[in-house]
Amino acid sequence: MGVALQSMALRHTLAKRIDETLRAELSAQLAACEALRTRIADFVDVDGAAVRRLIDAYRLPASDPRRLEAIDESMVGAIRSPLDCAAACLEGLRQAQRCVAACHRNVAGDAAAGVIALQSALRICTSNVSVNSHGLRDAALAARLRADASAMLAEGMPLAESALGTVSERLAP
Numbered sequence: 230m231g232v233a234l235q236s237m238a239l240r241h242t243l244a245k246r247i248d249e250t251l252r253a254e255l256s257a258q259l260a261a262c263e264a265l266r267t268r269i270a271d272f273v274d275v276d277g278a279a280v281r282r283l284i285d286a287y288r289l290p291a292s293d294p295r296r297l298e299a300i301d302e303s304m305v306g307a308i309r310s311p312l313d314c315a316a317a318c319l320e321g322l323r324q325a326q327r328c329v330a331a332c333h334r335n336v337a338g339d340a341a342a343g344v345i346a347l348q349s350a351l352r353i354c355t356s357n358v359s360v361n362s363h364g365l366r367d368a369a370l371a372a373r374l375r376a377d378a379s380a381m382l383a384e385g386m387p388l389a390e391s392a393l394g395t396v397s398e399r400l401a402p
Contacts, residue, residue: 231350232266232321234343238332245333258327265324269317276310283307301366308361308374315354315381321347322388329395341396348389355382 239259243252283306286299293299325347329340355378362371 231318231343231346231348232262232269232324234339234346235321235325235328236262236266238328238336238340238343241336242331242333251331255331258324258331261324262321262328265317265321269314269321272310272314272317276307276314279303279306279310297366304361304364305370308358308365311354311357311361312374312378312381315351315358315378315385318347318351318354319381319385319388322351322385322392325392326388326395329392329399334399337396337399341393344389344392344396348385351382351385351389355379 236259239255239262243255243259247255283300283303286296286303289296289299322344325340325344329337329344332340358378359375362374365371365374
């Protein structure tokens with residue numbers, strides 16, 4: 230939803246009479262947003278499949294010698310999916326600053342809503358990684374995954390705040 234709102238703001242702006250240099254820049258940004266939106270939408274299926282594999286691993290009989298390995302493997306998959314989604318949200322937040330700075334004033338609030346959606350999604354994904362990584366037997370891998378999630382969150386939150394500040398400045402009387 231966050232990237233879709235950015236796309237909508239860019240489309241609205243492109244429908245206006247604007248400088249051709251800006252049009253080219255915004256058209257390229259719209260294409261990047263649309264590619265990212267498609268990528269993020271695919272995470273629904275990827276994550277669902279990863280969780281189903283994890284459930285199947287937990288359903289293996291406790292006596293199955295491969296059960297713990299299957300749980301670990303599928304747990305890593307179930308953690309990597311939200312980690313990949315977090316990376317995509319971070320990419321969306323990187324794009325957001327340009328979008329909120331260049332979009333038409335009438336849709337700046339929509340672009341800001343997109344930033345908030347991406348910020349929330351990033352928080353959800355990184356929280357999921359943090360919580361689920363505690364279920365891994367490989368403590369070093371779990372720590373690396375949590376560190377990756379923390380780094381994304383540390384980069385993304387200031388990007389979101391900066392983009393929201395830009396919107397506030399643009400809409401100030």
